[in-house]
Amino acid sequence: MDNYQIADIFSLLSKLMDIHQENNFKAKSYASAAFNIEKLPMQLTEMPKEKISEIRGIGESTASKIIEILETGELVALKELIEKTPTGVIEMLNLKGLGPKKISTIWKEMGIESIGELLYACRENRLKLYKGFGEKTQQNVIETIEFYLNNQGSHLYAQVEAVEPQITAYLQKLFSPQNIALTGNYKRQLEYVDELEYVVNSSNEMIKPKFLSAQPPELLEETPGSLLYKLLNGLKLRLYTGTGNFSKNLFETSGSKEFIDAFNSICGAPVYSAIDTADEKAIFSIAGINYIPAYLRETAKIIDKAKAGPLPNVIQPSDIKGIIHSHSNWSDGSNTLEDMAIAAKEQGFEYLVISDHSKSAFYAQGLFEEKISAQHKLIDELNNNLTGFKIFKSIESDILYDGSLDYSNAVLATFDIVIASVHSILKMTEEKAMQRLIAAIENPYTTILGHMTGRLLLSRKGYPVDHKKIIDACAANNVVIELNAHPSRLDIDWRQIDYALEKNVLISIDPDAHSIEGFKDIRYGVLVAQKAMVTKEQNLSSMNLQQFEEFVQRRKNSIML
Numbered sequence: 001m002d003n004y005q006i007a008d009i010f011s012l013l014s015k016l017m018d019i020h021q022e023n024n025f026k027a028k029s030y031a032s033a034a035f036n037i038e039k040l041p042m043q044l045t046e047m048p049k050e051k052i053s054e055i056r057g058i059g060e061s062t063a064s065k066i067i068e069i070l071e072t073g074e075l076v077a078l079k080e081l082i083e084k085t086p087t088g089v090i091e092m093l094n095l096k097g098l099g100p101k102k103i104s105t106i107w108k109e110m111g112i113e114s115i116g117e118l119l120y121a122c123r124e125n126r127l128k129l130y131k132g133f134g135e136k137t138q139q140n141v142i143e144t145i146e147f148y149l150n151n152q153g154s155h156l157y158a159q160v161e162a163v164e165p166q167i168t169a170y171l172q173k174l175f176s177p178q179n180i181a182l183t184g185n186y187k188r189q190l191e192y193v194d195e196l197e198y199v200v201n202s203s204n205e206m207i208k209p210k211f212l213s214a215q216p217p218e219l220l221e222e223t224p225g226s227l228l229y230k231l232l233n234g235l236k237l238r239l240y241t242g243t244g245n246f247s248k249n250l251f252e253t254s255g256s257k258e259f260i261d262a263f264n265s266i267c268g269a270p271v272y273s274a275i276d277t278a279d280e281k282a283i284f285s286i287a288g289i290n291y292i293p294a295y296l297r298e299t300a301k302i303i304d305k306a307k308a309g310p311l312p313n314v315i316q317p318s319d320i321k322g323i324i325h326s327h328s329n330w331s332d333g334s335n336t337l338e339d340m341a342i343a344a345k346e347q348g349f350e351y352l353v354i355s356d357h358s359k360s361a362f363y364a365q366g367l368f369e370e371k372i373s374a375q376h377k378l379i380d381e382l383n384n385n386l387t388g389f390k391i392f393k394s395i396e397s398d399i400l401y402d403g404s405l406d407y408s409n410a411v412l413a414t415f416d417i418v419i420a421s422v423h424s425i426l427k428m429t430e431e432k433a434m435q436r437l438i439a440a441i442e443n444p445y446t447t448i449l450g451h452m453t454g455r456l457l458l459s460r461k462g463y464p465v466d467h468k469k470i471i472d473a474c475a476a477n478n479v480v481i482e483l484n485a486h487p488s489r490l491d492i493d494w495r496q497i498d499y500a501l502e503k504n505v506l507i508s509i510d511p512d513a514h515s516i517e518g519f520k521d522i523r524y525g526v527l528v529a530q531k532a533m534v535t536k537e538q539n540l541s542s543m544n545l546q547q548f549e550e551f552v553q554r555r556k557n558s559i560m561l
Contacts, residue, residue, distance in 0.1 A: 001073065003037050003044055006066060009075055010034035015093055016081040018100035019107065026061075033062045045070060088114030088459070095144050097137075105130055110363060111424065116459020119145045120488050124514045125332050126363055153194060154458050155235060158487035158524055160186055160193045163233065167196060174210050175200055183240065183253040189295040189527045191457055191490050195228070195236040199250045204241050225249075251283055255297030262300035263287075295531050312535055315509075317526045319536035321544050322351040323519055325396065325419055325450065325482065325510035330375055331356035332364035334515040337375070337391070338382055343516040345389040350545040353392045354379070355419050360398035360406040367395070369411055376414065390545060392416040392552065396450060398423050403439025405446070412445035413559070416552045419482065421450030422463070430464040437465065441473045444559045448508055448540075449474060451484040451491040459488070467496040475503040478558065480540050485525025486512045497532035508540035 014031035017023065036057035037044065044052065044066060053063035069075050082090065092103045092115060106112050109130060112121055119142065121127055127138040149155075164186065171180045184197025200207060204227060211217060211229065217237065221228035229237045240249045252260050267287040284291045290306040305311060323344050327333035333340075337354055344352045356375070357366040367375065372395070379391045394417040397405040405412060405420060412418055420440040428436070440446055452470060455462030474481055481500055484491045489512065492500070497507060509525040511518050522541075529539070536542040543551060 001045065001069065003040055006044060006069055007034040007037040009069060009078060010037065010062070010065075012093075013075065013078045013081065015100040016078070016085060016090070019085065019089065019104045020081065021104055021108075029059070029062065032057055037066075086113040088117070091115055092118065095141070095148060097140055097144055102132060105132065114456075114459045115145055115148065116456050116488065119149070120456055120459070120486075124327075124364065125334060129332075129363065129365065149458075152234070153236070154192050155194075156192050156457060156487045157186070157190065157527070158521075160196055160235065163235065164196060167231075167237065168198075171198060171200070175202055175207075179246075181246075181250050183250055184238070187254050187294045188256075188297060189531060191494075191528060195238040197238045197240065197253060199240045199246060199253060201243055201246045202241060203243060207239060207241060247279075247283070251280060254280070254294045256299070258300055259297040259302070262303055266303065293530075295527070296533065298531065312533055314530045315526055315534050315536045315539055315542065317523050319539070319542045320509060320522050320526065321349060322353065322541050322548055323349050323511060323513065323522075324353040324417070324448075324508055324541045325355045325394075325484070326352060326513040326518070327356050327364075327396075328354055330354075330371065331361070331366055332514060337378060340513075340516055341382060341386065341389065341391050344519065345386070347519060349519075350388070351390045351392060351548055353394045353417050355394040355396045355417070357423075358395050358397040358406050360400065361396075361423055366398075369407075372411065372414065388545075390549070392548075394419060396421050397446075399436055399440040401425055401436065403436045405440060405443055409445065412443075415445075416556075417447045418445045419448045419450045420446040422454050426454050426460070426463055428463045430466065433463040433465050434469060437470055438473045441470070441477050441479050444477075446477070446479055447555055448480040448482050448510075450482045450510075451489050451512070452481060453491050453493070455491050456488050457490065462491065467492070468499055471496070471500045471503055471505055474500070474505050478555070480506045480508045483507050483509045483525050483529055483534075484512050485509055485521045485523075486518075487521060487524045490524065490528050494528040494532040497529070497534060501532070501534065501538055506540050507534055507538055509534075510541060 010030045011034040014027045014034065017027035017030070036055065040055070049067050052058060052066050053060050058066070065075055065077065089103060089107045092098055092106070095115070106118060110121065110126065112118050122138050122142045127133045127141060128135050168180070168182065179201035181199045183199050184195065186193050186196055204222060207227060215232060217229040217231050219227065220230050220236070225240060225242055227239045227241060231237055240253055242249060255263070281291050289303065290310045292302055292306045292311065296302050296311070326340060328337040328340055329335060330337065333356070341352050357364040359366045359368045376393050379393055383391055393415050395415050396419045397407060397412070399420050399422045400406055420443065422436065437449070441449060453462030453465055471481065481492055500507060507529065509522060509529055511521040511525070513519050513521065540551070
């Protein structure tokens with residue numbers, strides 16, 4: 001072990017001690033030791049052990065730890081700190097501009113344990129609420145995290161969508177539009193993407209020279225039928241190559257292995273030989289199967305459905321008629337309630353359900369009872385001045401640890417819609433998570449179950465639940481299940497929605513918007529809802545204003561019975 005490795009151990013020890021708010025003097029001494037060890041002219045491994053304590057800046061305590069490292073290859077004190085520190089908190093040390101003391105605040109005071117959670121909190125304006133963090137710091141943290149995550153591998157669908165048009169245009173310029181086609185997981189509208197994939201009607205030998213430039217992308221892998229590049233923004237670009245097999249390449253890379261294997265076993269390879277273009281509809285026509293769009297090419301079951309008849313008309317972004325679940329600057333949103341209502345109306349929506357955070361969400365400036373009364377008064381005033389549009393009174397009420405909501409029934413009765421969500425104490429066994437969620441679902445005032453698992457894609461798995469039992473409870477209590485459309489959530493998982501539809505449980509595609517800009521996230525909820533074959537009739541936010549008013553009134557009447 002060389003001096004640089006030993007110095008890194010002491011540097012990490014110092015930082016973790018600061019994060020845990022342990023002995024400040026010792027933490028500084030270990031940081032100093034790390035600095036001095038790096039500057040040594042000789043290797044510690046070559047020195048007599050009894051001489052180590054005589055090195056300038058190295059005391060007896062530090063010397064004993066150096067000897068421990070040299071003899072065992074590790075440091076128990078560091079190992080113990082690592083074991084009691086979440087991996088994501090340690091990873092935050094990789095973020096430029098975030099020191100141990102700020103990380104300590106983020107973890108200890110905000111309860112954030114991963115970089116992805118931190119990014120989500122920044123986008124909800126929560127970081128700037130804490131001492132030592134302002135608007136500028138929050139924006140710097142967002143930019144630093146985005147740069148860091150872009151170089152880690154996987155990317156949220158929304159992140160890839162932001163750059164895909166430029167990449168597609170560039171490839172079309174290189175190879176002509178008819179020789180390029182998008183494929184893979186991005187085409188299938190999956191929640192996150194490891195590689196942006198294209199089929200190119202050209203050979204490796206013809207393609208590689210075209211990527212030579214002043215700043216060429218890095219070639220990571222080459223096979224006889226593909227090239228894998230890493231672009232300068234960190235995104236991986238896979239090209240499926242070859243001439244004479246364009247349609248086959250495109251089709252077989254635009255579905256899951258299960259789907260393609262099932263299709264080939266039913267229809268066989270001759271289907272491809274009759275097609276020499278990217279017209280996938282022709283492949284299904286020759287096979288005698290109703291067209292299956294790429295976003296549904298996941299399982300073998302969909303082939304049986306398509307053989308039996310045309311697939312249903314799935315929901316489209318234009319089918320969303322109202323913004324349900326949004327936050328104003330009354331809690332942790334960026335915009336005023338009036339500005340959000342005007343923007344929603346201008347964008348063609350018929351209503352806005354304002355669901356600011358409840359009082360337990362102190363970190364998000366949640367609403368206490370007196371603020372609720374004031375907000376409801378403002379909503380009444382705004383509604384008097386709005387024509388053909390309505391603001392509904394709602395709250396995102398925290399589900400407490402015992403499953404209760406954090407207001408009395410008298411307060412809950414003042415809302416048109418109550419969204420019940422878990423925001424705190426996310427580390428739970430399945431048994432506890434189920435008890436907590438089902439208790440909230442059984443509360444007669446709960447209208448919508450918000451982000452069912454609390455997951456953050458690529459950052460936090462979420463608490464474990466038996467989704468079928470949750471759906472059964474929602475069916476029994478007439479509770480809607482949210483499909484939170486925020487690109488980092490997309491929760492409920494689309495793979496679980498088919499059971500909800502089978503049980504006639506309404507889905508509600510909601511943006512969880514913390515700004516006017518956040519309204520656009522509805523699109524990502526719609527894209528994954530399409531994978532579950534949700535129709536507009538099965539989605540609450542597709543109701544027009546009159547239908548939604550009737551829904552609200554029916555719910556209120558059912559509580560009074």
